[in-house]
Amino acid sequence: MSAIEREVMEPHEKTRSVEKAQLLEYYRQMLAIRRMEEALAKAYSLRKFGGFLHLAIGQEAVAVGSIAALKPEDYAFATYREHAHAYAKGMSARSIIAELFGKRTGCSMGLGGSMHLFDAPRNFMGGYGIVGGHIPLAAGTAFASKYRGDGRVTLCYFGDGSVAQGAFHEALTLAALWKLPVVFICENNQYSMGTPLHRSMSVLDVSQKALGYGMARDRFDGDDVVKVRDRMAEAIRRARSESLPTLVEVVTYRFRGHSMSDAGLYRTKEEVDEWKKRDPITVGRGLLEKASVAESEVLAIEEGVKREIEDAVKFADESGELTFEELEQFTYKE
Amino acid sequence: MAQIAFREALNQAMVEEMERDDRIFLMGEEVGHYNGAYKVSKGMLEKFGERRVLDTPIAENGFAGIGIGAAMAGLRPIVEFMTWNFSFVAADQLISNAAKIRQMSAGQFTLPIVFRGPGGSAHMLAAQHSQSTEALWAHVPGLKVVMPANPYDAKGLLKSALRDNNPIVFIEGEIMYGDLGEVPEGEYLIPLGVGDVKREGKHITIVAWSKMVKIALAAATELAKEGIEVEVVDPRTIRPLDEELIVSSVSKTGRALIIEEGWPFNGVGAEIAYRIARRCFDDLDAPVERLTGADMPMPYNHHLEELCIPTVPRAVAAVKKLLYLED
Secondary structure (H helix, E strand, O other): OHHHHHHOOOOOHHHOOOOHHHHHHHHHHHHHHHHHHHHHHHHHHOOOOOOOOOOOOOOHHHHHHHHHOOOOOOEEEEOOOOHHHHHHOOOOHHHHHHHHOOOOOOOOOOOOOOOOOOEOOOOEEEEOOOOOOOHHHHHHHHHHHHHHOOOOOEEEEEEHHHHHOHHHHHHHHHHHHOOOOEEEEEEEOOEEOOEEHHHHOOOOOHHHHHHHHOOEEEEEEOOOHHHHHHHHHHHHHHHHHHOOOEEEEEEOOOOOOOOOOOOOOOOOHHHHHHHHOOOHHHHHHHHHHHOOOOHHHHHHHHHHHHHHHHHHHHHHHHOOOOOHHHHHHHOOOO | OEEEEHHHHHHHHHHHHHHHOOOEEEEEOOOOOOOOOOOOOOOHHHHHOOOOEEEOOOOHHHHHHHHHHHHHOOOEEEEEOOOHHHHHHHHHHHHHHHOOHHHHOOOOOOOOEEEEEEEEOOOOOOHHHOEOOHHHHHOOOOOEEEOOOOHHHHHHHHHHHHHOOOEEEEEEEOOOOOOEEEEOOOOOOOOOOOOEEEEOOOOEEEEEOOHHHHHHHHHHHHHHOOOOOEEEEEOOEEEOOOHHHHHHHHHHHOOEEEEOOOOOOOOHHHHHHHHHHHHOOOOOOOOOEEEOOOOOOOOOOHHHHHHOOOOHHHHHHHHHHHOOOOO
């Protein structure tokens, strides 16, 4: 793991002059995502809902930083580990938590669950449960944007495990060939489920896959939300103004297991602790201190997040469920 | 009325719909510059340009997914598979994405997309290129499956498919593209889910679709010489299935033979036989019978291949058996 860490490119220092308000907002979003997922883990262990629960704790800066560089009309696709991306794209904690609780007030009325959050008005195009299977879809919305000339950009998130899939390579083939306005973002969290990179990849630098497609690429680590935003902004600019795709690899780490049943026996506690020193929320807090944000402002945000998540859990708890009669309408469009 | 070929009817349907709706575009292998592997898209690149008629690399998983994503964004793609045999590498896109996104998103996204191309056996193409896939696709809720039997149906059904708001599997008989049939000049639509009585009769019902309608009609002509009046019912759409039309015909004739080119196990005919048994139990004078493709991969050898596909003599024999007219 440390070998990869060393390969990661150095950050651009030019981008430190960020507005305080933006820093606070990024921090708020990351913290809300963290607290939301912690609340979900707790509710899961209390058996308030079932199924799979994949947490992105430790990876929050990737979603928040990249979506910060996006416009609301831009599209985003994600995997089954997508609570962070959904929230960063503007979806409420209420609609996300209620969805996981299987309630009708959830974003997908309780029909999708943790792995399939959708929000059409916010152009959050879904979380998908088949590894790599959604990557061609992202090329598809990018195709539609180019077809219409609407200037929108598509972001597509996937994990390092997706890179072995044919769908990944076919999507990149077509996106490069047709010059589609899409940014492919590999969130390399070092493990595809319990398999470390070196046991699943012959070349550990995922961004190098772009070379074969003649596609622009970037590679950096994902603990600093502002760095993520600024590096993503370049790829998004390339998509929007030149209609060219980019493959971006963000090196990150998930602090929790693959899912709730993962005992984490494939990695050491020392390794996890080492990465926790680079917790994106701690880094974000550091950015606030550097920008001389008053402690009281930070505390106010933390208090607001706490209330927001408590309210969302209560809301989800109290919401009702869809009936079987209501279900039928969703198989086919009349 | 003008006689036109099956491929020309399909071409007219796509051209007419693309003229009235800019959201429709065609993509697939060799659909543009080559004018289509089976010449269904002949002239369309010249007419609509490269924006709307796109040659793809051989990446069915990729371009099927692009079509689905484009449909999520409000376009109405036509994705051509050079043959349905090549659709299996895109099966994840159809089954995991196209069929499920509407429900998983609680109706936030609908998918107006048509996947079309030739299916069924041709001549001596061997196992990997000689398959009927309708039973596989029709198994999946969320997909519609359409299989026209003649040029008239092909045009009217494809136009309806292109105006529908669901993912549609549109399977064209691979050796039917040259079939001629009458197609009127003006615009017409044939609704999905509505079958057609291709020939009226009173002694027995044959249910058949796509290429097998031709076998059924030829068998009916043979049998008519012996005074046996066969009713041929073509559901035209496998899913949704026009169960009422089948039931009303079998209730009248009291006998049913289902002819399908595909494999017998879990075939479409098995589902139809079940529905007939359930709805027409008191009207049946004989067990429901099926004539299907052989339960094995298709052999290359010409004589063996012929033994693996329903033929007119076997259809005639099956009818006689159901009428207890065997020697």
